[in-house]
Amino acid sequence: GAGVSQSPSNKVTEKGKDVELRCDPISGHTALYWYRQSLGQGLEFLIYFQGNSAPDKSGLPSDRFSAERTGGSVSTLTIQRTQQEDSAVYLCASSFLARGNTGELFFGEGSRLTVL
Amino acid sequence: GENVEQHPSTLSVQEGDSAVIKCTYSDSASNYFPWYKQELGKRPQLIIDIRSNVGEKKDQRIAVTLNKTAKHFSLHITETQPEDSAVYFCAAQGNDMRFGAGTRLTVKP
Numbered sequence: 001g002a003g004v005s006q007s008p009s010n011k012v013t014e015k016g017k018d019v020e021l022r023c024d025p026i027s028g029h030t031a032l033y034w035y036r037q038s039l040g041q042g043l044e045f046l047i048y049f050q051g052n053s054a055p056d057k058s059g060l061p062s063d064r065f066s067a068e069r070t071g072g073s074v075s076t077l078t079i080q081r082t083q084q085e086d087s088a089v090y091l092c093a094s095s096f097l098a099r100g101n102t103g104e105l106f107f108g109e110g111s112r113l114t115v116l
Numbered sequence: 117g118e119n120v121e122q123h124p125s126t127l128s129v130q131e132g133d134s135a136v137i138k139c140t141y142s143d144s145a146s147n148y149f150p151w152y153k154q155e156l157g158k159r160p161q162l163i164i165d166i167r168s169n170v171g172e173k174k175d176q177r178i179a180v181t182l183n184k185t186a187k188h189f190s191l192h193i194t195e196t197q198p199e200d201s202a203v204y205f206c207a208a209q210g211n212d213m214r215f216g217a218g219t220r221l222t223v224k225p
Contacts, residue, residue, distance in 0.1 A: 033212070033213060035215070041217070041218070042122075042205065042215055042216065042217035042218045043160070043205060043215040043218075045212065045213070045214055045215070048212040048213070056211060056212050058117055058212075059117075091159070091160075102147060102148035102167065102209050103148075104150065104162045104165065105150070105152075105160075105162070105213060107159040107160050107161070108159065109159055110159065
């Protein structure tokens with residue numbers, strides 16, 4: 001597709017269940033980010049993948065959160081044993097890094113997670 | 117890691133007035149500073165960016181300034197219009213891209 005695709009767009013789950021959120025970045029983009037946005041709040045950095053380098057996991061809030069990126073393309077964010085405070089919109093963004101390893105981030109529509 | 121602070125958190129201006137949003141960053145190695153606009157219920161989108169070798173950049177009614185010595189950068193919107201109402205995020209890229217907490221701008225007609 002032409003843009004960053006995320007699924008599901010909405011997910012309602014019960015406390016304690018595991019969830020998987022998927023991100024399909026723009027083809028050819030080597031950088032992929034996950035951010036969390038709670039209602040009316042900012043963009044909280046979670047994890048960053050760049051090419052074949054080890055991911056920057058410094059933003060993951062707890063060991064219940066993990067992410068992987070297979071084949072340098074699709075990424076999955078997994079939240080185990082969900083808690084109510086995990087409720088938020090999870091945004092994925094990808095970038096084709098240009099000079100100085102910088103470049104515009106293109107965001108997906110996000111996955112809205114509600115934990116009951 | 118990088119820490120980006122953004123002020124003010126909310127800003128209300130009259131149509132036609134100017135709006136200024138300020139950000140500071142902590143990592144002197146950061147070299148790219150984009151600004152994103154997020155309208156209600158939509159994804160953030162880039163509106164302007166500046167790299168560390170430039171002090172100022174302008175695009176129509178929007179301008180961004182960067183002071184590397186002081187580690188701060190600002191967004192200036194002139195002749196504001198109601199459609200400028202949105203949440204604006206600054207960001208700084210060093211090892212990764214970190215965002216400020218956002219500024220909710222309201223332009224009153």
